[in-house]
Amino acid sequence: MTLTNQQILLAERPKGMPDSNTFKFVKNDVEDVKEGQILIKTLYVSVDPYMRGRMVNAESYIEPFKVNEVIEGGSIGEVIESKSDQFKQGDVVIGMFGWQLYYVAGENEVRQIDPSIAPITTHLGILGMTGLTAYFGLFDIGKPKEGETVVISGAAGSVGSTVGQIAKIKGARVVGIAGSDEKISYLKDELNFDEGINYRTTDNIEADLQWACPYGVDVYFDNVGGEISDAVMTQLNTYARMPICGAISTYNQEEPDIGPRVQQTLIKKSALMQGFTVGNYSDRFKEGAQYLGQWLQEGKLTYRETIREGFENIPDAFLDLFRGKNIGKLLVKVSERQYE
Template structure:
């Protein structure tokens, strides 16, 4: 039987905001499996802001995507054929197979997940890279102490919403910055943040931060960069820690991202800024995943997913990331689980 594999490739590197021309849909036959190979059918794909960086031909912590190759990224699938002793038909697996309907994997590229513990999509979100990013960035770099104030930008996003909840677990005063009243309500009412600021309806971010952070800011988990972060930097306490996770405001800029230089502020406050990516903590993933799973089961962590439907909608879902419309983790559901046991 010949299976046609729909794939999305990088058609051209975007200059500024990506658009439909950035991507192209192509088809390819899925070949025969070799020894130790597994055929996976994609169920969910993850779309993440960091993927924008990989579309540039610039050195970074991960290889840039190649033009005319499939967009790589986290995905969950089910095994529909296997020549590996480690996997059998119906297994749910996670890997980096990206934006395609089928993937021929060597068995070492896949990790089996247990669908009985939590919805399988959570392994791309709160129990996966997203949750681990929040966990290690906040706890390893931010190191919030009980009673300290933690501010999070992009707070209603996939990572930010987990950061704030972990900070609450650690006893901090937690303030989220987000871009709509609906998100502010979500942060305060559902996720129990102490305060939340809608930066789009706030004229004076410094005043809003002063009002919501009366004791100053000890930890700033930065997902956005830009002017929001500039404002936060004016309210830091001595020995503040700034895990720098993302700079979504800068990813699609066509010009240099200019702002106030931070050196004088860092000296005055003896503050620390540290960029990181979750891959830095690969040797501690198990620790993080166990703790996140435990908090989830105890009801201490909530999450929301925005799940778009349909393989053809993956590029639009990705572009939505930069419009600030989604709450929580953004996923695309590509197919239903066929061989559910």
């Protein structure tokens, strides 16, 4: 019996906000599983802001998606057939097989995860790329010292919410910027952030920052770019450090991204901006995952997930990232496990 696969392809490169023309749903037969291969059924698909960057045909740290090919991204699946002695039916695996219901993988394309240690979805979030992004960006570039002030934009997202908590573990004062009162409550009441600023309702973000950061800003962990970052940069202390993780406010912008040049501020404050991607730290993922897992076990670190349901909703879930709808990690649940 041949299984029918469902895939979401990049139909055309978006200009501005992606829409229904950007994506194409196709069905086709799942190919045969050859010796050394496994057949995976997708359980969860990760949608992440950086994927917007891969939709355009521009040079970057990662290759652009190809038009008419499956959209790649982090996914978790269950092995439903194995012709490899490294995997057996029922194993849960993680890989970059992306937006499709089934995938025939070679042995080295995926990695097994242990469902008994933590919920499997954490491997796409707090114990996976987003947690590691927070860990390395904050500690390797931001280097917060006890008592320093750390400001985070996109603070209620998957990376931002982790950054704030681990900055608190290190004894920093933590201020989060986010786009709804629900998010601000989450940051302050559940994650113990010192202050939160709702950038959508304030009429003066600089004044809010001055109030929330009476001793200035030592570390600015930037997930959003644009005018929010312009404002934070007016409040820097000498020797401020800015890990530049994302610029989600600008990813769908059709006009050039224009704003105040940063050079004079950097000189006046002897400040540092450094862009990074988590892949830069691949040789230290084990270290990061160990700390994150330990803090999670000790209850010092928590996480939230926003889980949408259904394969057909993946594109819309992806767009939710830019609509600011998610708190914490945004995932799409595609299937239930069969062999649990």
